[in-house]
Amino acid sequence: MKANTPCMTNEPTPAIESPSFDRDDASAPRLLNMLANRRSFALKDITTDPVDRALITQLLEAANWAPSHGKTEPWRFVVYSGVARQQLSDAFGAAFQVLNPAQPAGSVGxxxxxxxVWQAPVWIALGMQPSQKMPEWEDLIAFGSAVQNMHLMASALGLASKWTSGAVVLHPSVVTAVGFAPDTKLYGFFYVGHPAIAWPTGERRPIADKVRWVDDSTDAK
Ligand SMILES: Cc1cc2nc3c(=O)[nH]c(=O)nc-3n(C[C@H](O)[C@H](O)[C@H](O)COP(=O)(O)O)c2cc1C
Structure with a gap:
Protein backbone atom coordinates (compact mmCIF):
# COMPACT_ATOMS: atom_id res chain seq x y z
CA MET A 1 0.00 0.00 0.00
CA LYS A 2 1.30 3.48 -0.82
CA ALA A 3 1.98 5.58 2.26
CA ASN A 4 -0.66 8.08 1.15
CA THR A 5 -3.34 5.48 0.53
CA PRO A 6 -6.31 6.07 2.82
CA CYS A 7 -6.22 3.48 5.56
CA MET A 8 -9.78 2.18 5.38
CA THR A 9 -8.83 -1.48 5.58
CA ASN A 10 -10.52 -4.42 3.92
CA GLU A 11 -11.53 -5.70 7.34
CA PRO A 12 -15.28 -6.44 7.49
CA THR A 13 -17.55 -3.95 9.20
CA PRO A 14 -18.13 -5.26 12.73
CA ALA A 15 -21.64 -6.58 13.41
CA ILE A 16 -23.75 -3.99 15.21
CA GLU A 17 -26.13 -5.27 17.89
CA SER A 18 -29.74 -4.09 18.01
CA PRO A 19 -30.18 -1.49 20.74
CA SER A 20 -32.34 -2.17 23.77
CA PHE A 21 -33.52 1.42 24.41
CA ASP A 22 -34.25 0.59 28.02
CA ARG A 23 -34.49 3.90 29.87
CA ASP A 24 -34.08 2.15 33.17
CA ASP A 25 -30.70 0.68 32.38
CA ALA A 26 -27.47 2.64 32.71
CA SER A 27 -26.88 3.25 28.97
CA ALA A 28 -28.06 6.87 28.80
CA PRO A 29 -26.13 8.13 31.85
CA ARG A 30 -23.08 6.24 30.58
CA LEU A 31 -23.44 7.88 27.18
CA LEU A 32 -23.70 11.36 28.70
CA ASN A 33 -20.68 10.58 30.84
CA MET A 34 -18.78 9.50 27.73
CA LEU A 35 -19.80 12.64 25.83
CA ALA A 36 -18.72 14.87 28.71
CA ASN A 37 -15.41 13.05 29.08
CA ARG A 38 -14.40 13.30 25.43
CA ARG A 39 -11.29 15.42 25.80
CA SER A 40 -8.73 17.19 23.68
CA PHE A 41 -5.11 16.69 24.69
CA ALA A 42 -2.17 18.98 24.03
CA LEU A 43 0.72 17.22 22.30
CA LYS A 44 2.87 17.63 25.41
CA ASP A 45 0.35 15.51 27.32
CA ILE A 46 0.66 12.50 24.99
CA THR A 47 3.29 9.75 25.11
CA THR A 48 5.20 8.72 22.01
CA ASP A 49 4.24 5.04 22.46
CA PRO A 50 2.65 3.55 19.33
CA VAL A 51 -1.09 2.89 19.12
CA ASP A 52 -2.34 -0.50 17.89
CA ARG A 53 -3.74 -0.34 14.38
CA ALA A 54 -6.84 -2.22 15.61
CA LEU A 55 -7.65 0.74 17.87
CA ILE A 56 -7.27 3.21 15.01
CA THR A 57 -9.54 1.01 12.92
CA GLN A 58 -12.18 1.36 15.66
CA LEU A 59 -11.90 5.16 15.43
CA LEU A 60 -12.38 5.03 11.67
CA GLU A 61 -15.33 2.67 12.01
CA ALA A 62 -16.96 5.04 14.50
CA ALA A 63 -16.41 7.96 12.12
CA ASN A 64 -18.07 6.03 9.34
CA TRP A 65 -21.34 5.86 11.32
CA ALA A 66 -21.87 9.62 11.13
CA PRO A 67 -25.12 10.79 9.52
CA SER A 68 -25.14 12.48 6.12
CA HIS A 69 -28.01 13.96 4.14
CA GLY A 70 -28.51 11.90 1.00
CA LYS A 71 -26.04 9.31 2.33
CA THR A 72 -23.20 11.31 0.82
CA GLU A 73 -20.65 10.08 3.45
CA PRO A 74 -18.20 12.87 2.54
CA TRP A 75 -15.52 12.12 5.19
CA ARG A 76 -12.10 11.07 3.89
CA PHE A 77 -9.04 10.16 5.97
CA VAL A 78 -5.35 9.48 5.51
CA VAL A 79 -3.63 7.81 8.47
CA TYR A 80 0.05 8.48 9.19
CA SER A 81 2.14 6.59 11.73
CA GLY A 82 5.74 5.56 12.26
CA VAL A 83 8.33 6.91 9.85
CA ALA A 84 5.57 7.87 7.38
CA ARG A 85 5.08 10.92 9.63
CA GLN A 86 8.23 12.29 8.00
CA GLN A 87 6.03 13.35 5.07
CA LEU A 88 4.00 15.53 7.43
CA SER A 89 7.10 16.78 9.20
CA ASP A 90 8.49 17.99 5.87
CA ALA A 91 5.16 19.48 4.80
CA PHE A 92 4.59 21.35 8.08
CA GLY A 93 8.14 22.72 8.04
CA ALA A 94 7.81 23.83 4.42
CA ALA A 95 4.43 25.45 5.10
CA PHE A 96 5.90 27.40 8.02
CA GLN A 97 8.69 28.66 5.78
CA VAL A 98 6.24 29.86 3.12
CA LEU A 99 4.09 31.58 5.73
CA ASN A 100 7.08 33.18 7.47
CA PRO A 101 9.51 34.18 4.70
CA ALA A 102 11.40 36.53 7.02
CA GLN A 103 12.42 33.64 9.28
CA PRO A 104 15.74 31.97 8.42
CA ALA A 105 15.73 28.31 7.39
CA GLY A 106 15.96 26.11 10.47
CA SER A 107 14.36 28.74 12.72
CA VAL A 108 12.86 27.77 16.07
CA GLY A 109 9.39 28.17 14.56
CA VAL A 117 4.50 15.15 14.34
CA TRP A 118 6.85 12.99 16.42
CA GLN A 119 5.00 13.91 19.63
CA ALA A 120 1.92 11.83 18.75
CA PRO A 121 2.23 8.37 17.19
CA VAL A 122 -0.73 8.67 14.82
CA TRP A 123 -1.88 11.62 12.71
CA ILE A 124 -5.07 11.38 10.68
CA ALA A 125 -5.60 13.91 7.87
CA LEU A 126 -9.23 15.05 7.90
CA GLY A 127 -10.74 15.54 4.47
CA MET A 128 -14.19 16.45 3.21
CA GLN A 129 -15.18 15.57 -0.33
CA PRO A 130 -18.22 17.67 -1.31
CA SER A 131 -20.85 15.42 -2.87
CA GLN A 132 -22.09 18.07 -5.36
CA LYS A 133 -25.43 16.40 -4.61
CA MET A 134 -26.23 18.20 -1.37
CA PRO A 135 -25.39 21.76 -0.24
CA GLU A 136 -21.77 21.89 0.84
CA TRP A 137 -22.69 23.03 4.35
CA GLU A 138 -24.59 19.80 4.87
CA ASP A 139 -21.63 17.70 3.78
CA LEU A 140 -19.39 19.78 6.04
CA ILE A 141 -21.59 19.16 9.08
CA ALA A 142 -21.74 15.44 8.25
CA PHE A 143 -17.93 15.43 8.07
CA GLY A 144 -17.70 17.24 11.42
CA SER A 145 -20.01 14.64 12.94
CA ALA A 146 -17.69 11.92 11.66
CA VAL A 147 -14.72 13.55 13.36
CA GLN A 148 -16.75 13.89 16.56
CA ASN A 149 -17.58 10.14 16.39
CA MET A 150 -13.88 9.43 15.93
CA HIS A 151 -13.01 11.60 18.91
CA LEU A 152 -15.67 9.99 21.10
CA MET A 153 -14.36 6.54 20.26
CA ALA A 154 -10.79 7.64 20.99
CA SER A 155 -11.86 8.86 24.43
CA ALA A 156 -13.94 5.71 25.03
CA LEU A 157 -10.78 3.70 24.36
CA GLY A 158 -8.76 5.86 26.75
CA LEU A 159 -6.72 7.38 23.92
CA ALA A 160 -5.50 10.98 24.02
CA SER A 161 -6.36 12.93 20.89
CA LYS A 162 -7.18 16.33 19.41
CA TRP A 163 -8.44 17.95 16.21
CA THR A 164 -5.77 20.45 15.22
CA SER A 165 -6.18 23.12 12.56
CA GLY A 166 -4.41 26.43 11.91
CA ALA A 167 -2.61 28.11 9.03
CA VAL A 168 0.35 25.70 8.86
CA VAL A 169 -1.55 22.41 8.77
CA LEU A 170 -4.13 23.79 6.32
CA HIS A 171 -1.54 25.31 3.99
CA PRO A 172 -1.77 24.33 0.30
CA SER A 173 1.65 22.64 0.51
CA VAL A 174 0.27 20.35 3.22
CA VAL A 175 -2.83 19.71 1.10
CA THR A 176 -0.55 18.64 -1.76
CA ALA A 177 1.53 16.40 0.52
CA VAL A 178 -1.57 14.62 1.86
CA GLY A 179 -2.78 13.96 -1.67
CA PHE A 180 -6.52 13.79 -1.22
CA ALA A 181 -8.59 13.78 -4.43
CA PRO A 182 -8.40 17.31 -5.95
CA ASP A 183 -11.95 18.24 -4.90
CA THR A 184 -11.42 17.11 -1.30
CA LYS A 185 -10.85 19.85 1.28
CA LEU A 186 -8.39 19.39 4.13
CA TYR A 187 -9.78 20.56 7.48
CA GLY A 188 -6.85 19.70 9.70
CA PHE A 189 -5.50 16.65 11.49
CA PHE A 190 -6.62 14.43 14.32
CA TYR A 191 -3.66 13.20 16.31
CA VAL A 192 -3.90 10.19 18.60
CA GLY A 193 -1.70 8.66 21.29
CA HIS A 194 -1.73 7.46 24.86
CA PRO A 195 -2.26 9.96 27.69
CA ALA A 196 0.80 11.05 29.65
CA ILE A 197 -1.35 12.79 32.28
CA ALA A 198 -4.45 12.03 34.33
CA TRP A 199 -7.60 12.35 32.20
CA PRO A 200 -8.44 16.10 32.11
CA THR A 201 -11.78 17.48 33.27
CA GLY A 202 -13.84 19.49 30.79
CA GLU A 203 -16.03 22.48 31.37
CA ARG A 204 -18.96 24.06 29.57
CA ARG A 205 -21.13 27.10 30.17
CA PRO A 206 -24.67 25.99 31.19
CA ILE A 207 -26.93 24.72 28.42
CA ALA A 208 -29.70 26.90 29.89
CA ASP A 209 -27.77 29.96 28.61
CA LYS A 210 -28.07 28.65 25.03
CA VAL A 211 -31.67 27.46 24.90
CA ARG A 212 -35.04 29.16 24.85
CA TRP A 213 -38.04 26.93 25.52
CA VAL A 214 -41.37 27.75 23.89
CA ASP A 215 -43.96 25.39 25.32
CA ASP A 216 -46.83 25.07 27.78
CA SER A 217 -44.58 26.12 30.64
CA THR A 218 -44.03 29.51 28.93
CA ASP A 219 -46.12 32.15 30.66
CA ALA A 220 -49.15 32.23 28.33
CA LYS A 221 -50.84 35.59 28.75
C1 LIG B 1 -12.90 22.24 14.10
C2 LIG B 1 -12.00 22.24 15.30
C3 LIG B 1 -10.70 22.71 15.18
C4 LIG B 1 -9.85 22.75 16.29
N1 LIG B 1 -8.56 23.22 16.14
C5 LIG B 1 -7.77 23.32 17.23
C6 LIG B 1 -6.44 23.84 17.11
O1 LIG B 1 -5.99 24.19 16.02
N2 LIG B 1 -5.69 23.94 18.22
C7 LIG B 1 -6.17 23.56 19.45
O2 LIG B 1 -5.46 23.68 20.44
N3 LIG B 1 -7.40 23.01 19.58
C8 LIG B 1 -8.21 22.89 18.51
N4 LIG B 1 -9.46 22.33 18.64
C9 LIG B 1 -9.85 21.72 19.94
C10 LIG B 1 -10.58 22.70 20.85
O3 LIG B 1 -9.65 23.62 21.38
C11 LIG B 1 -11.24 21.89 21.98
O4 LIG B 1 -12.24 21.08 21.42
C12 LIG B 1 -11.84 22.82 23.03
O5 LIG B 1 -10.85 23.46 23.75
C13 LIG B 1 -12.73 22.06 24.03
O6 LIG B 1 -11.99 21.07 24.68
P1 LIG B 1 -12.48 19.55 24.67
O7 LIG B 1 -12.38 19.06 23.24
O8 LIG B 1 -11.52 18.82 25.59
O9 LIG B 1 -13.89 19.51 25.18
C14 LIG B 1 -10.32 22.28 17.54
C15 LIG B 1 -11.64 21.81 17.65
C16 LIG B 1 -12.47 21.79 16.55
C17 LIG B 1 -13.88 21.25 16.70
Whole structure:
Protein backbone atom coordinates (compact mmCIF):
# COMPACT_ATOMS: atom_id res chain seq x y z
CA MET A 1 0.00 0.00 0.00
CA LYS A 2 1.30 3.48 -0.82
CA ALA A 3 1.98 5.58 2.26
CA ASN A 4 -0.66 8.08 1.15
CA THR A 5 -3.34 5.48 0.53
CA PRO A 6 -6.31 6.07 2.82
CA CYS A 7 -6.22 3.48 5.56
CA MET A 8 -9.78 2.18 5.38
CA THR A 9 -8.83 -1.48 5.58
CA ASN A 10 -10.52 -4.42 3.92
CA GLU A 11 -11.53 -5.70 7.34
CA PRO A 12 -15.28 -6.44 7.49
CA THR A 13 -17.55 -3.95 9.20
CA PRO A 14 -18.13 -5.26 12.73
CA ALA A 15 -21.64 -6.58 13.41
CA ILE A 16 -23.75 -3.99 15.21
CA GLU A 17 -26.13 -5.27 17.89
CA SER A 18 -29.74 -4.09 18.01
CA PRO A 19 -30.18 -1.49 20.74
CA SER A 20 -32.34 -2.17 23.77
CA PHE A 21 -33.52 1.42 24.41
CA ASP A 22 -34.25 0.59 28.02
CA ARG A 23 -34.49 3.90 29.87
CA ASP A 24 -34.08 2.15 33.17
CA ASP A 25 -30.70 0.68 32.38
CA ALA A 26 -27.47 2.64 32.71
CA SER A 27 -26.88 3.25 28.97
CA ALA A 28 -28.06 6.87 28.80
CA PRO A 29 -26.13 8.13 31.85
CA ARG A 30 -23.08 6.24 30.58
CA LEU A 31 -23.44 7.88 27.18
CA LEU A 32 -23.70 11.36 28.70
CA ASN A 33 -20.68 10.58 30.84
CA MET A 34 -18.78 9.50 27.73
CA LEU A 35 -19.80 12.64 25.83
CA ALA A 36 -18.72 14.87 28.71
CA ASN A 37 -15.41 13.05 29.08
CA ARG A 38 -14.40 13.30 25.43
CA ARG A 39 -11.29 15.42 25.80
CA SER A 40 -8.73 17.19 23.68
CA PHE A 41 -5.11 16.69 24.69
CA ALA A 42 -2.17 18.98 24.03
CA LEU A 43 0.72 17.22 22.30
CA LYS A 44 2.87 17.63 25.41
CA ASP A 45 0.35 15.51 27.32
CA ILE A 46 0.66 12.50 24.99
CA THR A 47 3.29 9.75 25.11
CA THR A 48 5.20 8.72 22.01
CA ASP A 49 4.24 5.04 22.46
CA PRO A 50 2.65 3.55 19.33
CA VAL A 51 -1.09 2.89 19.12
CA ASP A 52 -2.34 -0.50 17.89
CA ARG A 53 -3.74 -0.34 14.38
CA ALA A 54 -6.84 -2.22 15.61
CA LEU A 55 -7.65 0.74 17.87
CA ILE A 56 -7.27 3.21 15.01
CA THR A 57 -9.54 1.01 12.92
CA GLN A 58 -12.18 1.36 15.66
CA LEU A 59 -11.90 5.16 15.43
CA LEU A 60 -12.38 5.03 11.67
CA GLU A 61 -15.33 2.67 12.01
CA ALA A 62 -16.96 5.04 14.50
CA ALA A 63 -16.41 7.96 12.12
CA ASN A 64 -18.07 6.03 9.34
CA TRP A 65 -21.34 5.86 11.32
CA ALA A 66 -21.87 9.62 11.13
CA PRO A 67 -25.12 10.79 9.52
CA SER A 68 -25.14 12.48 6.12
CA HIS A 69 -28.01 13.96 4.14
CA GLY A 70 -28.51 11.90 1.00
CA LYS A 71 -26.04 9.31 2.33
CA THR A 72 -23.20 11.31 0.82
CA GLU A 73 -20.65 10.08 3.45
CA PRO A 74 -18.20 12.87 2.54
CA TRP A 75 -15.52 12.12 5.19
CA ARG A 76 -12.10 11.07 3.89
CA PHE A 77 -9.04 10.16 5.97
CA VAL A 78 -5.35 9.48 5.51
CA VAL A 79 -3.63 7.81 8.47
CA TYR A 80 0.05 8.48 9.19
CA SER A 81 2.14 6.59 11.73
CA GLY A 82 5.74 5.56 12.26
CA VAL A 83 8.33 6.91 9.85
CA ALA A 84 5.57 7.87 7.38
CA ARG A 85 5.08 10.92 9.63
CA GLN A 86 8.23 12.29 8.00
CA GLN A 87 6.03 13.35 5.07
CA LEU A 88 4.00 15.53 7.43
CA SER A 89 7.10 16.78 9.20
CA ASP A 90 8.49 17.99 5.87
CA ALA A 91 5.16 19.48 4.80
CA PHE A 92 4.59 21.35 8.08
CA GLY A 93 8.14 22.72 8.04
CA ALA A 94 7.81 23.83 4.42
CA ALA A 95 4.43 25.45 5.10
CA PHE A 96 5.90 27.40 8.02
CA GLN A 97 8.69 28.66 5.78
CA VAL A 98 6.24 29.86 3.12
CA LEU A 99 4.09 31.58 5.73
CA ASN A 100 7.08 33.18 7.47
CA PRO A 101 9.51 34.18 4.70
CA ALA A 102 11.40 36.53 7.02
CA GLN A 103 12.42 33.64 9.28
CA PRO A 104 15.74 31.97 8.42
CA ALA A 105 15.73 28.31 7.39
CA GLY A 106 15.96 26.11 10.47
CA SER A 107 14.36 28.74 12.72
CA VAL A 108 12.86 27.77 16.07
CA GLY A 109 9.39 28.17 14.56
CA UNK A 110 10.13 25.91 11.62
CA UNK A 111 11.65 23.26 13.88
CA UNK A 112 8.62 23.39 16.19
CA UNK A 113 6.35 22.73 13.23
CA UNK A 114 8.43 19.95 11.73
CA UNK A 115 9.06 18.24 15.07
CA UNK A 116 5.50 18.19 16.39
CA VAL A 117 4.50 15.15 14.34
CA TRP A 118 6.85 12.99 16.42
CA GLN A 119 5.00 13.91 19.63
CA ALA A 120 1.92 11.83 18.75
CA PRO A 121 2.23 8.37 17.19
CA VAL A 122 -0.73 8.67 14.82
CA TRP A 123 -1.88 11.62 12.71
CA ILE A 124 -5.07 11.38 10.68
CA ALA A 125 -5.60 13.91 7.87
CA LEU A 126 -9.23 15.05 7.90
CA GLY A 127 -10.74 15.54 4.47
CA MET A 128 -14.19 16.45 3.21
CA GLN A 129 -15.18 15.57 -0.33
CA PRO A 130 -18.22 17.67 -1.31
CA SER A 131 -20.85 15.42 -2.87
CA GLN A 132 -22.09 18.07 -5.36
CA LYS A 133 -25.43 16.40 -4.61
CA MET A 134 -26.23 18.20 -1.37
CA PRO A 135 -25.39 21.76 -0.24
CA GLU A 136 -21.77 21.89 0.84
CA TRP A 137 -22.69 23.03 4.35
CA GLU A 138 -24.59 19.80 4.87
CA ASP A 139 -21.63 17.70 3.78
CA LEU A 140 -19.39 19.78 6.04
CA ILE A 141 -21.59 19.16 9.08
CA ALA A 142 -21.74 15.44 8.25
CA PHE A 143 -17.93 15.43 8.07
CA GLY A 144 -17.70 17.24 11.42
CA SER A 145 -20.01 14.64 12.94
CA ALA A 146 -17.69 11.92 11.66
CA VAL A 147 -14.72 13.55 13.36
CA GLN A 148 -16.75 13.89 16.56
CA ASN A 149 -17.58 10.14 16.39
CA MET A 150 -13.88 9.43 15.93
CA HIS A 151 -13.01 11.60 18.91
CA LEU A 152 -15.67 9.99 21.10
CA MET A 153 -14.36 6.54 20.26
CA ALA A 154 -10.79 7.64 20.99
CA SER A 155 -11.86 8.86 24.43
CA ALA A 156 -13.94 5.71 25.03
CA LEU A 157 -10.78 3.70 24.36
CA GLY A 158 -8.76 5.86 26.75
CA LEU A 159 -6.72 7.38 23.92
CA ALA A 160 -5.50 10.98 24.02
CA SER A 161 -6.36 12.93 20.89
CA LYS A 162 -7.18 16.33 19.41
CA TRP A 163 -8.44 17.95 16.21
CA THR A 164 -5.77 20.45 15.22
CA SER A 165 -6.18 23.12 12.56
CA GLY A 166 -4.41 26.43 11.91
CA ALA A 167 -2.61 28.11 9.03
CA VAL A 168 0.35 25.70 8.86
CA VAL A 169 -1.55 22.41 8.77
CA LEU A 170 -4.13 23.79 6.32
CA HIS A 171 -1.54 25.31 3.99
CA PRO A 172 -1.77 24.33 0.30
CA SER A 173 1.65 22.64 0.51
CA VAL A 174 0.27 20.35 3.22
CA VAL A 175 -2.83 19.71 1.10
CA THR A 176 -0.55 18.64 -1.76
CA ALA A 177 1.53 16.40 0.52
CA VAL A 178 -1.57 14.62 1.86
CA GLY A 179 -2.78 13.96 -1.67
CA PHE A 180 -6.52 13.79 -1.22
CA ALA A 181 -8.59 13.78 -4.43
CA PRO A 182 -8.40 17.31 -5.95
CA ASP A 183 -11.95 18.24 -4.90
CA THR A 184 -11.42 17.11 -1.30
CA LYS A 185 -10.85 19.85 1.28
CA LEU A 186 -8.39 19.39 4.13
CA TYR A 187 -9.78 20.56 7.48
CA GLY A 188 -6.85 19.70 9.70
CA PHE A 189 -5.50 16.65 11.49
CA PHE A 190 -6.62 14.43 14.32
CA TYR A 191 -3.66 13.20 16.31
CA VAL A 192 -3.90 10.19 18.60
CA GLY A 193 -1.70 8.66 21.29
CA HIS A 194 -1.73 7.46 24.86
CA PRO A 195 -2.26 9.96 27.69
CA ALA A 196 0.80 11.05 29.65
CA ILE A 197 -1.35 12.79 32.28
CA ALA A 198 -4.45 12.03 34.33
CA TRP A 199 -7.60 12.35 32.20
CA PRO A 200 -8.44 16.10 32.11
CA THR A 201 -11.78 17.48 33.27
CA GLY A 202 -13.84 19.49 30.79
CA GLU A 203 -16.03 22.48 31.37
CA ARG A 204 -18.96 24.06 29.57
CA ARG A 205 -21.13 27.10 30.17
CA PRO A 206 -24.67 25.99 31.19
CA ILE A 207 -26.93 24.72 28.42
CA ALA A 208 -29.70 26.90 29.89
CA ASP A 209 -27.77 29.96 28.61
CA LYS A 210 -28.07 28.65 25.03
CA VAL A 211 -31.67 27.46 24.90
CA ARG A 212 -35.04 29.16 24.85
CA TRP A 213 -38.04 26.93 25.52
CA VAL A 214 -41.37 27.75 23.89
CA ASP A 215 -43.96 25.39 25.32
CA ASP A 216 -46.83 25.07 27.78
CA SER A 217 -44.58 26.12 30.64
CA THR A 218 -44.03 29.51 28.93
CA ASP A 219 -46.12 32.15 30.66
CA ALA A 220 -49.15 32.23 28.33
CA LYS A 221 -50.84 35.59 28.75
C1 LIG B 1 -12.90 22.24 14.10
C2 LIG B 1 -12.00 22.24 15.30
C3 LIG B 1 -10.70 22.71 15.18
C4 LIG B 1 -9.85 22.75 16.29
N1 LIG B 1 -8.56 23.22 16.14
C5 LIG B 1 -7.77 23.32 17.23
C6 LIG B 1 -6.44 23.84 17.11
O1 LIG B 1 -5.99 24.19 16.02
N2 LIG B 1 -5.69 23.94 18.22
C7 LIG B 1 -6.17 23.56 19.45
O2 LIG B 1 -5.46 23.68 20.44
N3 LIG B 1 -7.40 23.01 19.58
C8 LIG B 1 -8.21 22.89 18.51
N4 LIG B 1 -9.46 22.33 18.64
C9 LIG B 1 -9.85 21.72 19.94
C10 LIG B 1 -10.58 22.70 20.85
O3 LIG B 1 -9.65 23.62 21.38
C11 LIG B 1 -11.24 21.89 21.98
O4 LIG B 1 -12.24 21.08 21.42
C12 LIG B 1 -11.84 22.82 23.03
O5 LIG B 1 -10.85 23.46 23.75
C13 LIG B 1 -12.73 22.06 24.03
O6 LIG B 1 -11.99 21.07 24.68
P1 LIG B 1 -12.48 19.55 24.67
O7 LIG B 1 -12.38 19.06 23.24
O8 LIG B 1 -11.52 18.82 25.59
O9 LIG B 1 -13.89 19.51 25.18
C14 LIG B 1 -10.32 22.28 17.54
C15 LIG B 1 -11.64 21.81 17.65
C16 LIG B 1 -12.47 21.79 16.55
C17 LIG B 1 -13.88 21.25 16.70
Missing amino acids: ELAQSQR
